[in-house]
Each structure stands twice: as C-alpha cells, then as structure tokens.
Amino acid sequence: MKIAALGYYGFGNLGDEAVLAGIRTALTERFPAAQLLVLTADSMATTALHPGVGTANRWRWKETVRALSGTDLFVFGGGSLLQDVTSGRSVLWYALMALIARRKARRVLWWGQGIGPLSHPLSRKVVRLIAQQADGLTVRDIKSAALLKEIGVTRSIEVVADPAFALDPIAVTKPSGTLVALRRWPGVSPETLAHAVPGATALPMHLPDDLEAHGKLPCYNWQLEGASVAEVLGKVAVAEQVVAMRLHALIFAARCATPFVALSYDPKVDALAQATGQEDALLDAVQATPESLRAAIARVRENAPQRRAQLHAFAQAERSRARRPGELALEWFR
Template sequence: MSNIVISGYYGSKNAGDEAMLSAMLEIFSELDPKLNITVISSDPDYTKIRHGVNAVNWLNVIDILKVLYKADLLISGGGSLLQNVTSGRSLYYYMGILFLAKLVRTPIMLYAQGIGPIYGRFARRLMRWFGNHSSLITVRDEDSLKELAMLKIIKPPIKATADPVLAIKPVDKQAGKNIFLKAHVDISKPIIGISVREWRDWTHYKEIIAQAADCATEEFNAQIVFMPMQYPEDVKAAKQIAAKMKNPVYILKEDFTTAQLMSLVGNMDLMIGIRLHALIFAGVMGTPMIGISYDPKIDRFLKSIDEEVAGDLQNITVDALMEQIRQKWHYKECYRQANLKRMKNLRILAKSNAEMALDFINRQK
C-alpha cells in the first residue's frame, strides 16, 4: 500500500480548496483504491468528516513529521500556495512543509500549482531551491511555466496540466433545485449567480456589481443569487452589495458541499465570479461565465478556455460588465457547448496530475 500526504489550504471551509481536495481524492481512489492518503488540515475533524480521509493538524509539527516519514510522496497542492500576493506568511508556511519533507527525505511533488507571483529576493531564492529539489512539478497553466522559468527552476520534470477540480465529474442538478426552492428562488425564472469576496477593504467593485446586477434584473427579468464559496466571509460581501441595490436579491447562507455548489451552478443561466472555483464549477457544469479578476489565476484560467476577464476589481465598469452579460445571455447555448467541449481536454490534463504522481511512486519501488 502506498502512502501520500497532501498539503494545501484545507479545512478552512473555502469551497474552492475543498473542491480541489474532493477532486483529487476522487481521481486517486479511481486509479488506486488501496492508496492511503493523509491531509494536512487546519481543521482535521472537519476534513475527516467531509472527505472521509485521515488528517493531521497543520500546526502540529510532530504529527506532520510522523506522517511524512511514512509517506512515499508529499503532494503540495493544488492551488496558488506558492505566491505572496494574497498573503506573505502563507508562502513561508507551505515552504516550511516542504522543508519538513526534505528533513525526513520524503520526495516532493508540486501538484497542479498556480506558481507566483513571488516578490522579494529572499522568497524567490527559497522558491528556487525548493523547486529544484522537488521530484516532480505540474502547474495548472502556461503562465506558471513562465514563472518557473524566471525563477530558474529547471531540474525536476515539469509539465503544464490543469486545475484538479477540472477532473471532477458533473453532478445531478436536483440538489441545487431543492436548495433554490428552500430559499424561495423561482426555478422557472432565469437565475444569475454571483460569487464575490472581500478584498483589501475596496468598495468600488461592489458598487459596480450592484449597478450591473440591477440592470440585469430589469433587462432580463432575472433573479440574482449570491453564492458563498468561503462561508461565512463571502456572505458579508454579498450583503454589502445587496444593500447598494434597488432590486431584491437572494443570498445563500450555508456552508455547502462541493456537490451542492456544483448543482447550484448547474441550475444557473449565468455565473459572474470573482472566486476562481465558482468559474471552474461553471465550466464543469456547462454554465456560461463572466470573470472579474483580483489575482492572475483568474486571468490564467479564463485564458485557458479562450475567454477574457470583464475587468479587475480596480478598473471594472458597469458598461464592461453589462457588455459581457448581454453577450453571454444572448448566446447562452453557444457558450455552454463551447465550454463543455473545452472542459473535455482540461479534464484529461487535470486527471494526469494524479496519474503522474502514482507513476512516480511506482517507479521508486
């Protein structure tokens, strides 16, 4: 039996990261049902209950060293762990886990990572060392390859694949319908979903989303539903936007599972997202999407499916957002079919992350 330890932003009730873990576990169990997996989590009990997998506390160095010592491979990922745009401290934390793995001579795989940006000479030198002392690296987009090249990380095998969530299978839409009915959303009328987040206490983008949501409500007779990807933080941002609107909206206020969120998105006519994995859920479920960028990972994902952001949180305008809403609305079926076709190729690439990990382990035995 092979042993894998997975390090990432797990246990913090961020729907995107929990979806990544769900997708990874789903693919690994398909490829090797006997594989033993332990997750480093900020809430081990939550991870054990939600995913049915072993977990250790992310700050318990002794427990982490114990599981790493027995492991055939440390998987660092997926996600944008190795960057210091959203947080400077988290970069050093995830590098610290890599250091513990090196300490007990456990091979490292950087798994479907979104690399960078990494600012600061010391941080970049550390990243170069850990990258070149990894056994295998996969990244989820071509721009991450460029970041690795700029960092002069060249020693391990490196391949561009896709975000792990893209390997997950579409789900049945009935669960989403039930949630909408419970929230008194009329499923016979058009639904525009919006996924927002707080960012640096900025307010401009909230004003723009509020105005555009009002326009869309009136122009398309649509219902606006805010869907939290990180609960309860995203609910706060949704309430602030709703308070700026003239028309009533629905704000979902639960910590939904990955399957429930995907089912909700599958019942929407359009998803407007700041959160990356709300957009990825839309891609998997065949729902037309519009992305507003706060981080290069949004631009990179949309680029991978031949789409562009409507703007970023600083420069987004009502006109630019409404232009995309009208375009996606009038050609919904075209975008739906195009996205589903693109997802097939990305699903193969996403699955290859796990295939490469298991192939590496088998070659070491």
C-alpha cells in the first residue's frame, strides 16, 4: 500500500514534524507494511527526523505528480495549513496540491486539520471546493468544523485530536526544569518575557526563527542535538513546567501531563487552555508583563500535582482520538 502525506514538513518547525510523526505512528498501527511518502521542503531533514520514509520535493511539480501516481491514500494535514493570515497564496498552493492529489490518489483524507482564519472570499471558495472533494474530513477542534460548515461544506466532518497526541515520549531521566517556547509576534517582546523566567531553558520550536526570541536563556537546540520528536517529548515530560506561546509546545506539555503557562497570540492557544481546564494558566501574550507572568508561574506551581492529574486524564482521551483518522482509513482498505 502506498500512502502520501502533505503538510508543513521540512521547514524546521518541530510542531509540524510532531504532526507528521503522530500521523505516521497511527498509520503504522493500521497499515504496518505501507510505504509512506512525504512531500517536503527538505528531504534530508525529513529523513533525519523520520527514518524510513520516502520523500519528494514539494516545490518540484513534475516530481510531485510523478510521486503521487499510484497512491492509495493521500493524507492532507494536520496543522494550520488552510488559513490566510500569513498569506492568501498559501491557501491557493495547498488547494492546488489537494486537487492534484484528488486526481492521483484513490482516497483523500484530511487528518486533524486546523482551519482558518479564512478572511478572503477566494480562500473560502477554494477550501470549500477541496473539502467537498475529499473522501474523509477530520479536524482538530470544534471551531474548525464550524468554519467549514459556515463556508458551505456539506460533507460529514469529524472532530479528532491533534496528531501529536498519538506520540509517546522517550524516557529521559535528567530533570529539565522550566522550558520556555516563545516566538516573535506583533506587540510582544519575547525577550522581556524570557527575562522574567530566570534559570529556564529555551525550547525553540521553529528553527532558526525562534532562536533570538529567548534572549540570553540557555537553549535546547533539538536540531543540533539530533533529537527525535519523541526525545523532545521526553524532555518535556521531565520538566517542572512549560511556559509557551507555541501551540505544539503546549500540546507537548499536555501530552506529557506537564503543567504549563500559555501565552496566547491566537485563538488556538486559548482553545487548548480551555480544553485542558487550564484557563487560569492563560495569559494574553500582548498584555503580559514580567510581573503577571511570574504570578502565573507561581500559581501553576502551587497546585502542580492536581494539574498533572488533570492533564494526564485529558492526554489519555486525546491519544485515542488522535488515532481515529487511521481507523477511518482502515475501513476504506479492509
């Protein structure tokens, strides 16, 4: 069986690589003999993080079309691929790739997609078009499902969990203290926030973009360390707590039942804090000050055991839901 996957892979973003690793984990459970082809921006980086996968350069159209020929299952996602905040052209590019995949693959499955925002009428039109043509639609949250319905998608939509919840951490024995995962964003001074957490270690999720956002904090550069996604998860699992803007740093914390402080710059961060019952650990990243951040850290630390128990229960439920798209695919190919 031949399976192909397209997402934001090969760009040095650990969150998106965790999505791919989670998808691969769930697929391997259902299709142990399948060949997985990844459409990526950097084949060497992808094979280093995901040994054993095949790759094709996503920017070379002829190579991509040739690679997709004879595909049984095309997996689209997850992550936030279909949004026009960063660029409307991104939506059009992914839509074109989805249309090509529709012609080349027997089945097309959207896997835990995060949809929106979709502000431009053309973005909404093309997303509706490719959604209607897919064989299966799964999204990672209720708001994504609602947005697809709002733009006119009439197909069945199932809400699952982010694929990263399907992963298991590799055991690490050395405690890693507090991990901080910040990013640059209009109106936010990440260096100021990093200065409010002395003694912490920076976990830059998107390399090299996030390196300078952490001021003078010592850095755990997973890329230079040659760490796998599961090894980074293991480091999060032995952390005292995580302070993060990056969504997947917070997802890693939730998966490992590690207490966190979430600095929100996007509704998806708010949604995760609410889903995990950690609303009191949520701060607006633009409004946050060193004082309010230190207060939130202290508040989370005060009842860390209860938070760990709450997050553990949440992670167990999400782990099962993250595998659900694999079950849908299995039904097609029994």
